Amino acid sequence: MIRGAPPGTLAMANPSGWMTAELFVEVLKHFIKHSGSSKENPSVLIYDNHETHISIDSVNTARDNGVSILTLPPHSSNKMQPLDLSVYAPFKAYYHSAMDSWLLQNPGVPISIYEIAECVGVAHAKALTPANIMADFR
Structure with a gap:
C-alpha cells in the first residue's frame, strides 16, 4: 500500500475512510518517533481541532512524550493556516x-x-x- 511513498511513510486504513481517534494516536506515535520528541527534547505540533485529534489518549500520548499540542480554530483564515x-x-x-x-x-x-x-x-x-x-x- 505504500510502494513509491516518501521514506518513513505510515499507512493505515479504516473501512469508513475516515480518521478515528485510535488511528490518530498511531499517527502521533509516528510523529514522536520521527521527530525525536521527548520530555528532554520537547516539540510543538500544530494541527486542526478535529474531534479525532483531541481525544484523551492522544493528549496523554503527546504529554507523556514532550509534545505540546497547539490546535487551530476550525475554518480559520489562511493567516492561521499559511x-x-x-x-x-x-x-x-x-x-x-x-x-x-x-x-x-x-x-x-x-x-x-x-x-x-x-x-x-x-x-x-x-x-x-x-x-x-x-x-x-x-
Missing part, C-alpha cells in the same frame, strides 16, 4: 497531475489504493520543499 497556500495547494495540484499521468499510462485500468502512495510520493517531492514551507511564514 501552508494552505504555499504547500497544500501545490501538493493537490501535483497529486492530481500524477494521478492523471498514471491514468494516461494505464488506459482502462482503474486506480487503486496501491497506486495512491506513488502519486503522493511524486507530489510530496515537488510541493514539500523547504522554500515552499517557509514561503508563507515570512
